[in-house]
Each structure stands twice: as C-alpha cells, then as structure tokens.
Amino acid sequence: MKNLPPEKISAFLTQSEPDSAGIVTVPSMDLISGMETILDQNSTYIFIKDIAGRYIFVNQAVKELFNKPLEEIIGYDDSHFFDLGLSNELMLNDRHVIEQGETIEREEKSIVKSTGEEIIYWTVKKPVRNDQNEIIGMCGISTDITERKRTETALCTLNKRLEFLLSSSPAVIYTCKAEPPYAATFVSNNLTQMLGYTAEKFLSEPDFWAEHIHPQDRYRVLASLCDFSTHNKHILEYRFKHCEGHWLWMRDVIYAVTNPEGNHTELIGYFIEITDRKEKEQALIESRNLLKTVIDTAPVRIFWKDLESRFLGCNRAFAQDAGENCPEKIIGKKDSQLIWKEQATRYCNDDQQVIRTGIPKLDYEEPQTTPNGDTICLRTSKVPLRNADDEIIGVLGVYQDITKQKENEDCMAMAATIYKLSNEAIMVTDENNLIMAINPAFTRITGYELADVIGKNPRIFQSGRHNNSFYKKMWQKLQTEGHWQGEIWDCHKNGHVHAKWLNISVILNTDNSVYCYVGQFSDITEKKKQDELLFKQANYDLLTGLPNRNFFKDRLTREIKKSQRNDQQMSLLFLDLDRFKDINDTLGHDKGDKLLREVALRLTSCVRKTDTIARLGGDEFAIILPEIDDKARIEAIARNIIHKLSIPFKLDKKQVNYYISTSIGIAVYPGDGIDMKTLMKHADQAMYAAKLAGRNRFNYFTRSMQQAAYEKMVLTHDLRQALSRNELQVYYQPILDLRHGLICKAEALLRWKHPERGMISPHTFIPLAEESGLIQQIGEMVFTTTVANIKQWQNQFGYLLQVSINMSVTQLSSLKKNQLTDYLIQQEMPGNCINVEITESLLLKNTPVVKKRLLEFLNDGIEVSIDDFGTGFSSLSYLKKFDIDYLKIDKSFIQQLADNTTDSALVNAIVVMAHKLDIKTIAEGVETELQRDLLVDIGCDFEQGFRYSPAVTVEEFTLLLQKQQNQAEKIQDLFDRH
Known part of the structure; x- marks a missing residue:
C-alpha cells in the first residue's frame, strides 16, 4: 500500500506550519508532493495519522524502522507494529493530542515486532486541522535517541561509580x-x-x-x-x-x-x-627528645661504642667530662683521643671483655682524669649493646662520679669519731621527736645515760623557765626553715637548772618527709654568769647598783624613740648633790660611798618602776620619766626628791646627823630637745642654774640658759685665742711682813683683758679653762712668766722675792715628775722662790697624784700654802704630813675682825695652832689699818690686801719694789728667815 495520494492528504493537511496555537494545517498539493521527496531523505522519523490513529503518511526512515513495505504500514495503527502495552501507550498519547488539541513532547520507547529491537526516541506530536479548524489527525516527528540514551545511561553509571569511589x-x-x-x-x-x-x-x-x-x-x-x-x-x-x-x-x-x-x-x-x-611523628619526636633529655640530664654519664671501642654517642654530661661542650664532638673518637689518655687502655680492655664474653661488668670502681688534670673516682657498669637480631654490635656504659661519696664516707667516719669525742652534747630524735641516740658529752653535761632517755620526748628536760609560746615558735621555725638555734634553760638529772646554747637541725628523707632531728648544745651556765657580770660591770654602777652612764644613754635614746613613736612627752632630771664633796673629803670615802648608796635607795622610792635612775659619776644622778606630760607630776617628783634627800643621813655608829641637799635640772622632750645629747645638755644647764640660784631646788631648762651656754662656748673660744694673742697677763699682789711692813712676797694672779669685753674676772674664765683643758697651758705660762719676773727683780734689786702661784687638782695631776724643779734648775733659780697655793679641799682629797706632787715639792724646796684656810673641813694631820709652809686665813674672817670677837678668837686660834706646827700665817683681804694692827697683836706673820695694794701689773709691782730698794738687805734677811 502506498502513502495516500497528495490530494487525499491535502484533504486532511491544508497547512504545513503550526499557527499560534501550535496547530498544523494541510499544505497545498504541490508542496506536499515536493516535501515527500525531501522527507524521505531525512533520518528523522516523520509520520501522519488520522483521527483513528492510523498511519496515512510515513517517510523512508519510518519504513526502514518497521522494516515493512509501505502498503503494510498505511492504514494500520500502532498495534500492528508494537506489542499491546507499548501500542496502547503510543495510541494514548495520540488520542491526547487529537482530543485535547495539544502538542506534546516526550521520550517514547518502541520495540519493533519484526526485529524485537527496542528504540528510544524523542517525539513531538501535534494536532492537524482542516479549514474549519477541525482536528482531522495528528503529525509526529521522532528522533532516534537510543545511542544517546545508552551513552547517558553509561555516563550515569560511570558517574555513580565515580561518586561512590569519591565518597569512599x-x-x-x-x-x-x-x-x-x-x-x-x-x-x-x-x-x-x-x-x-x-x-x-x-x-x-x-x-x-x-x-x-x-x-x-x-x-x-x-x-x-x-x-x-x-x-x-x-x-x-x-x-x-x-x-x-x-x-x-x-x-x-x-x-x-x-x-x-x-x-x-x-x-x-x-x-x-x-x-x-x-x-x-610528634610523639616520636617528643619521645626522642624526652629520651635525649633523660640521657642528658641523668645524674650519670652514659656512652655507647662500636665493636672497635669507637664512640657512637654519649650524653652531654659525658661530653663535658671529656672536655667537650657537645656529644657530637665525641662521636667517632676513641678513649685514647680524649683527656683520659692514661686510662684509655684500661677502658678499652674492659670494653673488649664485655663484647667478647657478652657478660656485663657491673659496679666496679676506676679512676678518670678530669679536664683540669685532677683524678676522680668512678663507679662504672658496662653491658653488651645488641641489635634487633640479638647480635652484639658494641658496648653500652654508665658511670657515676663517686669522688664526693667516697669523701663523704670518710667524713661519715670522721663524724662518727667526732660524735663520740665531741665536747658538745649531741642528741638525735626520730620523726616523732622521741630520743634515738645521745653521745658521751650529753651524759657528761646533763647527767642522763642513754637508758634514762631512749624513746622519751625531750620535754623531760624542761625547766619551766620557758612558756608554751617559746616552744611553739621554736617548732614553727623548725618546720619552715629546718633549723633553730638559741638559748634554752633545762634541768640536769640532779635537778639544778643550767643554760644551754642549742642548735637543732631537721634531717629530711628524699621525699622531704622528716627523718630525724639532731640537737647539739653546750653548757653556757658559767658563760651566762660571766656575761651577766660583765654586763652589770659595763652597764651598772658597782657602788649603788643603779644603771651607769652607758646604760643611761642607751635607755634615754630608746625612750626618746618610743616617745616619738607614741607622740608623747618625757622628762629628764639631772641631780647634783650639794656639799657631798665636803662630807667625802672630811669623813672619808667609805662614809661618802655609804651616803651615795642611801641616796640611791631614797631616789628609787621617789619614782615609778617604769622610770630609770642612773648614777652618772661622782655625786651626779639622772632620772628618766617616760610618758609624763603633766608639769605638776614632774614638779611633785622633784619636790619629793628634794625632801627625801634633806632628811639627815646617819653614816656611823655615833648616829650623828649629816645633811646634804640637791640641785635638780629638768629638760622635757620634745620641747627642750629631740635627741639624747641635746636633752642631756639642757638638763645639765638647768641643774647648774639651780646651783647658781642657791641650791636645794629644781629649775626647768629655758632658752636663756641656752644663750648662756652659747656665750660660754664663745668665751671658751676667745680664751683659746687669748693665749696666742697675749691677752692674758700676770698681775702681782704684794704680801707684806706685818712687823716690818716690807714687801717680801707676792701672789701671781691672772688677768684677761678682752679686746671687746674689757677685763674679764678670773672667776669667769678660770672655770672655763678647767673645763676646756686650757688650764695646763695657762698654768705653764703663769709659772714661766713668774719665774722670769722673779729673776728680773733679783737682778734689779739684789734680793730674792718669793711668789705664790695657784694650782688646782687638774694642774697638779697634769704635771710631769719634777717638771717645776727641772725648769727652775734650767733658769738657775732656787726652789723656794716659788710657793704653790692649793685649796684646803684639794689637800683633803689625798689622791695618789696630789700626795706624790706635794712630796716632790717638799723634797725640791718648793714651799706650799693652804689657801682660804678655815672655810672647809680641816685635817691637822695633813698639815704636818705634807710639811705645809703657810696658812692663808680666809678674808671672811679678816673682814669681821674688828667687830666680831668670835672671828678674832678664830684667827687667834689659827695663828697659835699654825705657829705650834711651825707654819707661818698670811691674812688675806686686809683692807684697813685697824685690821692690820689687830693682826700684829695676834701675831700673824703676813698680810695681803687692798690696804696696801691690789694686784698690779709687773711694771707697777716693780715700782712698788723700787720704793723699798734701800731695805734690800732687810728683805733678804726676812726671806732667809721665813
């Protein structure tokens, strides 16, 4: 069967292109006829079906697909070519296009019955309309995509496989x-x-x-x-x-x-x-580093060698022993190339023995030379070095420097000997502080045998002198520092208490737990007694038991600091006993000491326990009153002291009352000073002010005293300058023979003419000279000047004149042996041209130096006078003992001589007594003719005073001598007789 003729197809197909609705219309007859030829040449499957689904046109490709002649295709539907299921599916699609008037595009499968081959194609189906727009069939175009689908399937399979591979x-x-x-x-x-x-x-x-x-x-x-x-x-x-x-x-x-x-x-x-x-890898690196660290930081030296004893490696400590700074410098070398060449053969032999026998050589001692040339002792072990197949490939060695250990063993042996022979006691307790061991010295010092104390706590030795706080602090220090030392008082076995200096050390185990305690001590009881004695001697006055000056200064410094911290006032009292010197000189030192001890007791009763009383020396005392800022309380204490010391003292069995008084100076911190020196200086100034004000009283320090002290300092400075400037001059006051009225003696008196202040009284500058130490230099100047003037007058007037010079105890003490005599001999002058005047009190002191100098004067012909006789406590035995030449009757008796029968009787008694002792008398302060006449009647030998002349310059005194020049022989005779 052929395709429908064009006219028939045209009846159905009036248009070739789909309109806007997607509908195909039938083209013209000529066009269809031309297209058939073209369509047959196209490989795409093109077909047209009527509304019943029957093929009315196919191109060559469809014919080849069905593998049937055209007459077996045209007029048949799909059921003729495909199985039931596929044909129904295809026809269903066709009906959808025809009934719905829609174009469809889809994938379709078909299996050709004639060949059984499955074909996959992409089909586009569209409705076909006539001029009335009625659907009269459908047109289809199919493209064979079988190969493409197979390729896609293969690719999909490949992708899935690849996806699987990638995901896994x-x-x-x-x-x-x-x-x-x-x-x-x-x-x-x-x-x-x-x-x-x-x-x-x-x-x-x-x-x-x-x-x-x-x-x-x-x-x-x-x-x-x-x-x-x-x-x-x-x-x-x-x-x-x-x-x-x-x-x-x-x-x-x-x-x-x-x-x-x-x-x-x-x-x-x-x-x-x-x-x-x-x-x-990191773990391996860390493991290797750890192993290297362990090897390098191990307290032993590690090395390994090959079969020929060449070094394969070592740790850093070994390299350092060999004198190298890193192990790499050791590798490849032998012992003979290292610093221990002397031991190389020995080391190599040991290596080869271990390699040859396979038997380790353990813990043996051997020497080694160090980089500095010393020889040390090693403890060495060597074992065979094996590979994975257990074959010996070298030797592994380890050694440790045991030099110190060996030394320690020697020290331990020595320590054991010391333990037994030590003079110090040693006690060992366990971790529970129970006694484990003692040495022989322990038994000797404490009296306890080992059997007495083993397993016991050392508290059995406690004396009760220390409280729980003491032992608590001891244990705290032991636990924190591992050591304690200090003084402790324990009981001897016999019960007496003794002092020990104890050292305790904690001995630890390797895990820092306590292994034991070691106590070492010596008996310091005698030393404590000696220290206490030395301390007492250094810090306390042996006579009164009071703190001395050293202790006082230390205590005052601490009290000042304490007052400063607490922002409080404190007071300092300086005391000087009035007229103590008279009692001491008159009654002797024993009675004076007894009085001082009684004064100490009375002072103690006047103050609190917190106050400090000190004896500064001689008859000077000081009292520190801390934490007192009430002026009334200070004055109450001062008045009580004055009252207590005014009560009579009974110093001997005769129950005679002896009286003294005290002058007190008060300085208050911080107003009067903020340091020790200032406060003491101001209290001292206040005390002297009290003395000057009449004694037996107290004075507070004032700024005017400070000014006076300043002026005193300036005057002392000027006095030093006065010596070099020749401002000091020696004046002479005539001493006349009362019976003849002639000048046969004189007294040398020092005068100071200050360039700014004018004449300064000796009563002002002599004490300054004594305090400053200038008195010796001034005294020498007076002496040498006087001798020169005496020599001048002898040459001028033809007779020798005796001149008296005053000397204090300071001057006498500073004189060298025969110093005056040697100078007189040098000047070719006799000893009796000089008369040394001393006070009655100085004579009564009877100090070794005074006694020695007075005896020297006696032997050298230098005469001695007692000045101001009758004003002090006399001792007639001293007058005879030192062969005193002159007594100078104090002017206080002479001034009242005319009016006072008592003074007249006293002067008469003195003259009579002196003459009985073969001592001449000189009346001082004679001012009137009546006094002179009375003295002549009494029988006094010489007069000195303003009646005749005050002290005058050397030039004026020379003029006085010229007036009696015609009496030279008489004067010389008087000099010789006296």
Missing part, C-alpha cells in the same frame, strides 16, 4: 583557580565527611580554602603555590580548620594544568588527613 576515598579531590586566593571550582562530596563543610560552602567563598589554613602555616603554603613557575607539582603539609573548630593535619598534592602557551590555567589536587600520622 580518603582523599578529597578538588580543582581551583591558578591565582590567589585560589578559589575552588570543584570539590568532591567526601569533603563533608572529612572536614564537616558542604561542597557548596567550600565553593561559594573564593578565599575559603586559604582562610581556613592555620595562621602559622598559611604564609608557607601560599608562598609555595607562587612557585609553580618552576614546579608543576607541590606536596604540602598544613593544618586545616574543621567546622567544629579543631585543627586537622592535611597532606595536599597539587598539580598545575597548563595551556598550549605554557600558562597555568587551573590547579587540580587532592588532600588527605594525616593528623594521626603527624601526632605519631
């Missing part, structure tokens, strides 16, 4: 751009399994890969990728951040893809996780 592969495959930041263009899905990120996340951010590399690795990795100019492959290891935040190690293999021009167009690579491997 340990490597993540990716591609990325060849330039920074190397944005990923592809990544396999197993990325999620490895790193937790989705592929979309990885691909969506251009710098995702670079930003998630560990900061410490990023620069190195990116720098390597820039080097693809010379390498097309890179293997990198770096850390990459997991989505959960931890880091994983990656091994990334990257290849560069290049175009024909040689430019990199893409990078392709894969990376696998190697965290476990890196951790194992």
Whole structure:
C-alpha cells in the first residue's frame, strides 16, 4: 500500500506550519508532493495519522524502522507494529493530542515486532486541522535517541561509580583557580565527611580554602603555590580548620594544568588527613627528645661504642667530662683521643671483655682524669649493646662520679669519731621527736645515760623557765626553715637548772618527709654568769647598783624613740648633790660611798618602776620619766626628791646627823630637745642654774640658759685665742711682813683683758679653762712668766722675792715628775722662790697624784700654802704630813675682825695652832689699818690686801719694789728667815 495520494492528504493537511496555537494545517498539493521527496531523505522519523490513529503518511526512515513495505504500514495503527502495552501507550498519547488539541513532547520507547529491537526516541506530536479548524489527525516527528540514551545511561553509571569511589576515598579531590586566593571550582562530596563543610560552602567563598589554613602555616603554603613557575607539582603539609573548630593535619598534592602557551590555567589536587600520622611523628619526636633529655640530664654519664671501642654517642654530661661542650664532638673518637689518655687502655680492655664474653661488668670502681688534670673516682657498669637480631654490635656504659661519696664516707667516719669525742652534747630524735641516740658529752653535761632517755620526748628536760609560746615558735621555725638555734634553760638529772646554747637541725628523707632531728648544745651556765657580770660591770654602777652612764644613754635614746613613736612627752632630771664633796673629803670615802648608796635607795622610792635612775659619776644622778606630760607630776617628783634627800643621813655608829641637799635640772622632750645629747645638755644647764640660784631646788631648762651656754662656748673660744694673742697677763699682789711692813712676797694672779669685753674676772674664765683643758697651758705660762719676773727683780734689786702661784687638782695631776724643779734648775733659780697655793679641799682629797706632787715639792724646796684656810673641813694631820709652809686665813674672817670677837678668837686660834706646827700665817683681804694692827697683836706673820695694794701689773709691782730698794738687805734677811 502506498502513502495516500497528495490530494487525499491535502484533504486532511491544508497547512504545513503550526499557527499560534501550535496547530498544523494541510499544505497545498504541490508542496506536499515536493516535501515527500525531501522527507524521505531525512533520518528523522516523520509520520501522519488520522483521527483513528492510523498511519496515512510515513517517510523512508519510518519504513526502514518497521522494516515493512509501505502498503503494510498505511492504514494500520500502532498495534500492528508494537506489542499491546507499548501500542496502547503510543495510541494514548495520540488520542491526547487529537482530543485535547495539544502538542506534546516526550521520550517514547518502541520495540519493533519484526526485529524485537527496542528504540528510544524523542517525539513531538501535534494536532492537524482542516479549514474549519477541525482536528482531522495528528503529525509526529521522532528522533532516534537510543545511542544517546545508552551513552547517558553509561555516563550515569560511570558517574555513580565515580561518586561512590569519591565518597569512599580518603582523599578529597578538588580543582581551583591558578591565582590567589585560589578559589575552588570543584570539590568532591567526601569533603563533608572529612572536614564537616558542604561542597557548596567550600565553593561559594573564593578565599575559603586559604582562610581556613592555620595562621602559622598559611604564609608557607601560599608562598609555595607562587612557585609553580618552576614546579608543576607541590606536596604540602598544613593544618586545616574543621567546622567544629579543631585543627586537622592535611597532606595536599597539587598539580598545575597548563595551556598550549605554557600558562597555568587551573590547579587540580587532592588532600588527605594525616593528623594521626603527624601526632605519631610528634610523639616520636617528643619521645626522642624526652629520651635525649633523660640521657642528658641523668645524674650519670652514659656512652655507647662500636665493636672497635669507637664512640657512637654519649650524653652531654659525658661530653663535658671529656672536655667537650657537645656529644657530637665525641662521636667517632676513641678513649685514647680524649683527656683520659692514661686510662684509655684500661677502658678499652674492659670494653673488649664485655663484647667478647657478652657478660656485663657491673659496679666496679676506676679512676678518670678530669679536664683540669685532677683524678676522680668512678663507679662504672658496662653491658653488651645488641641489635634487633640479638647480635652484639658494641658496648653500652654508665658511670657515676663517686669522688664526693667516697669523701663523704670518710667524713661519715670522721663524724662518727667526732660524735663520740665531741665536747658538745649531741642528741638525735626520730620523726616523732622521741630520743634515738645521745653521745658521751650529753651524759657528761646533763647527767642522763642513754637508758634514762631512749624513746622519751625531750620535754623531760624542761625547766619551766620557758612558756608554751617559746616552744611553739621554736617548732614553727623548725618546720619552715629546718633549723633553730638559741638559748634554752633545762634541768640536769640532779635537778639544778643550767643554760644551754642549742642548735637543732631537721634531717629530711628524699621525699622531704622528716627523718630525724639532731640537737647539739653546750653548757653556757658559767658563760651566762660571766656575761651577766660583765654586763652589770659595763652597764651598772658597782657602788649603788643603779644603771651607769652607758646604760643611761642607751635607755634615754630608746625612750626618746618610743616617745616619738607614741607622740608623747618625757622628762629628764639631772641631780647634783650639794656639799657631798665636803662630807667625802672630811669623813672619808667609805662614809661618802655609804651616803651615795642611801641616796640611791631614797631616789628609787621617789619614782615609778617604769622610770630609770642612773648614777652618772661622782655625786651626779639622772632620772628618766617616760610618758609624763603633766608639769605638776614632774614638779611633785622633784619636790619629793628634794625632801627625801634633806632628811639627815646617819653614816656611823655615833648616829650623828649629816645633811646634804640637791640641785635638780629638768629638760622635757620634745620641747627642750629631740635627741639624747641635746636633752642631756639642757638638763645639765638647768641643774647648774639651780646651783647658781642657791641650791636645794629644781629649775626647768629655758632658752636663756641656752644663750648662756652659747656665750660660754664663745668665751671658751676667745680664751683659746687669748693665749696666742697675749691677752692674758700676770698681775702681782704684794704680801707684806706685818712687823716690818716690807714687801717680801707676792701672789701671781691672772688677768684677761678682752679686746671687746674689757677685763674679764678670773672667776669667769678660770672655770672655763678647767673645763676646756686650757688650764695646763695657762698654768705653764703663769709659772714661766713668774719665774722670769722673779729673776728680773733679783737682778734689779739684789734680793730674792718669793711668789705664790695657784694650782688646782687638774694642774697638779697634769704635771710631769719634777717638771717645776727641772725648769727652775734650767733658769738657775732656787726652789723656794716659788710657793704653790692649793685649796684646803684639794689637800683633803689625798689622791695618789696630789700626795706624790706635794712630796716632790717638799723634797725640791718648793714651799706650799693652804689657801682660804678655815672655810672647809680641816685635817691637822695633813698639815704636818705634807710639811705645809703657810696658812692663808680666809678674808671672811679678816673682814669681821674688828667687830666680831668670835672671828678674832678664830684667827687667834689659827695663828697659835699654825705657829705650834711651825707654819707661818698670811691674812688675806686686809683692807684697813685697824685690821692690820689687830693682826700684829695676834701675831700673824703676813698680810695681803687692798690696804696696801691690789694686784698690779709687773711694771707697777716693780715700782712698788723700787720704793723699798734701800731695805734690800732687810728683805733678804726676812726671806732667809721665813
């Protein structure tokens, strides 16, 4: 059967192109006839069916598909060519197009009955309409896509296999751009399994890969990728951040893809996780480092050698022993090449013995030479060095320097000997402080045998002198510092208490737990007594038991600091006993000492226990009154002291009352001074002010006293200058023979004419000279000047004139032996041209120096006068003992001589007594003719006073001598007789 003729097809098909609704109309007859030829040449399957689904046109390709002649195709539907199921599906599609008037496009399958071949094709079916727009059939075009579908199926299968391989592969495959930041263009899905990120996340951010590399690795990795100019492959290891935040190690293999021009167009690579491997590598490195550290820090020396005794390695300590700073310098050497050449053969023989026999040589001692040339002792062990097959490949050695250990053993032996023979007691207690051992010295010092104390606590020795706080502090120091030492009082076995100087040390185990306690002590009881005695001698007055000046200064300094800290006042009292000197000189030192002891007791009763009383020396005392800021309380204490010391003292069995008084100076901290020296100085000034004000009273320090002290200092300075400026002059007051009225003696008196202040009284500057030490220099000047003047007058007038010079105890004490006599001999002058005047009190002191000088004067012809006789406590025995030449009757008796019969009787008694002792008398202060006449009647020998002349200059005194020049022989005779 042929295709329907064109006219029939035309009846159905009036248009070839679909309209806007997708409907095909039948073309003209001529067009159909031309198209058939063209369609037959097309490999696409083209067909037309009527509304019943029967083929009314097919092209050559359809005919070949069905493999049937045209007459067996035209007029038949699909059931004729395909099985029932497929034909129903195809016809269903046809009816849908015809009934619905819709174009469909879909994939269809067909199995040709004639061949059984399954064909897959892509079909487009459209409705065909006539001029009335009625659907009269359908037109279909099918393209054979069987091969394409097979290819797609194969590709799908391949993709699934590849997907499976990729998802199960340990490597993540990716591609990325060849330039920074190397944005990923592809990544396999197993990325999620490895790193937790989705592929979309990885691909969506251009710098995702670079930003998630560990900061410490990023620069190195990116720098390597820039080097693809010379390498097309890179293997990198770096850390990459997991989505959960931890880091994983990656091994990334990257290849560069290049175009024909040689430019990199893409990078392709894969990376696998190697965290476990890196951790194992790190663990291996750490293990090796640990082993190396252990070997290098081990307290022993470690080395290993090959079969020929060449060093394969050693630890750092061994290298240092060999004089090298690192083990690498030892490798490959033999012992003969190291500093211990002398022991090399010995070491090598030991090595070979161990290698040959396979038997270790353990714990033997051997010598070794050190880098500085010393020889030390080693304890060495050597064992065979074996490989994995248990073959001996060398020797492993270990040694330890036991030189100190050997020395310690010697020391231990010595210590054991010392322990037994030590003079100091040693006691060892266990960790529970129970006695384990004692040495013989312990028994000797304490009286306890080992059996008495073993297993007991040392508290059995406690004397009760120390409270619990003392022992608590001891144990605290032992626990924190491991050592305690100090003084402790314990009981001897016989019960008496003795002092010990104890040292306790804690001995620890290797784990720092207590092993034992070692106590070492010596008996310091006698030393304590001696120290107490020395302390008492150094700090206390032996006579009164009061603190002395040293102790007082220390206590005053501490009280000042305490008052400063507490912002409080304190007071200082200086006391000087009035007229004590008279009692001491008259009654003797024994009675004076007794009085001082009684004064100490009375002072103690006047103050509090917290106050300090000190004897500063002689009859001077000081009292510190801390924490007293009430002036009334200070004055009450001062008045009580004055009252208590005014009560009569009974110093002998005769129960005679002896009276003294006291002058007190008061200085208050901080107003009168903030340091010890200032406060003492001001209290002393206040005390002297009290004396000057009449004694038996107290005075507070005032600023006017400070001014007086300043003036005194200035005057002392001027006095020093006065000596060099010749401001001091020797004046002479005539002494006349009362019976003849002639000048036969004189007294040398010092005068100071100050350039600014004029004449300064001796009563002012002589005490300054005594205090400043200038009195000796001034006294020598007076003496030498006087001798020169006497010599001048002898040459001028032809007779010798005796001149009296005054000397204090200070001057007498400072004189060298025969100093005056030697000078007189040098000047060719006799000893009796000088008369030394001393006070009655100085004579009564009877000090060894005074006694010695007075006896020297007696032997050398220098005469001695007692000045101001009758005002003090006299001792007639001293007058005879020292062969006194003259008594100078004090002017206080002479002035009342005319009016007072008592004074007249006293002067008469003195003259009579003196003459009975072969002593001449000189009346001082004679001012009137009546006094002179009375003295003549009494029988006094000489007069001195203003009646005749005051003290005058040497020039004026020379004029006085000229007036009696014609009496020279008479005067010389008087001199010789006296």
